[in-house]
Amino acid sequence: MLGILITQFVVLWAAIDPIGSVPVYLSQTQHLTAKQQRKVALKAVAIATGVLLFFLVAGQLLLEAMQIPLPAFQAAGGLVLLLFALTMIFGESKPEQEQKLSEEVSHSDLAELAVYPLAIPSIASPGAMMAIVMLTDNHRYSVVDQVITAGVMVIVLAVTLLLLLSANTIQKWIGNIGAAIISRVMGLILAAVAVNNLLQGIKDFYI
Numbered sequence: 001m002l003g004i005l006i007t008q009f010v011v012l013w014a015a016i017d018p019i020g021s022v023p024v025y026l027s028q029t030q031h032l033t034a035k036q037q038r039k040v041a042l043k044a045v046a047i048a049t050g051v052l053l054f055f056l057v058a059g060q061l062l063l064e065a066m067q068i069p070l071p072a073f074q075a076a077g078g079l080v081l082l083l084f085a086l087t088m089i090f091g092e093s094k095p096e097q098e099q100k101l102s103e104e105v106s107h108s109d110l111a112e113l114a115v116y117p118l119a120i121p122s123i124a125s126p127g128a129m130m131a132i133v134m135l136t137d138n139h140r141y142s143v144v145d146q147v148i149t150a151g152v153m154v155i156v157l158a159v160t161l162l163l164l165l166s167a168n169t170i171q172k173w174i175g176n177i178g179a180a181i182i183s184r185v186m187g188l189i190l191a192a193v194a195v196n197n198l199l200q201g202i203k204d205f206y207i
Contacts, residue, residue: 024122037167078134
């Protein structure tokens with residue numbers, strides 16, 4: 001049981017990548033007061049939590065309504081996660097990508113700033129949405145198992161919030177280069193998980 005919890009934590013940590021969101025948060029909130037920065041962090045994590053919980057509860061139901069077998073989705077999800085992981089490893093790091101996206105947007109208020117690019121796609125990334133659906137397969141996991149997975153996800157998001165609230169201190173410690181290195185290591189871990197999901201989906205589909 002402990003091994004499963006650790007695996008889920010690592011997968012969700014790699015997909016959400018809390019540390020990679022710190023430079024994005026700093027670049028978008030450096031002109032705000034400390035109180036406003038806290039509000040943005042809280043709103044961003046709350047919105048991301050809502051989005052991921054929606055995919056946890058309704059993601060598979062939507063697939064079944066469209067008559068898409070879960071093994072096919074698992075294989076496709078593994079492929080998407082693999083591509084996502086490869087961009088983390090070989091492409092621009094997550095902080096660099098999302099800082100470029102954020103430079104193209106003019107934020108009119110704190111709520112808009114919290115939604116994009118912080119909540120989506122920085123925290124609740126496409127990879128995170130895909131990961132949470134695969135970790136809560138209704139055919140493989142009981143309701144209790146899925147509640148436990150939801151708890152693990154909330155823990156990762158709570159850590160994300162703590163990191164954002166401590167962003168200024170963390171930035172002094174690791175800098176953008178440190179965040180980029182950690183992001184690439186997380187990409188490597190996510191790639192291994194993605195290949196496993198891809199192969200498992202293909203196996204389940206044919207069996």
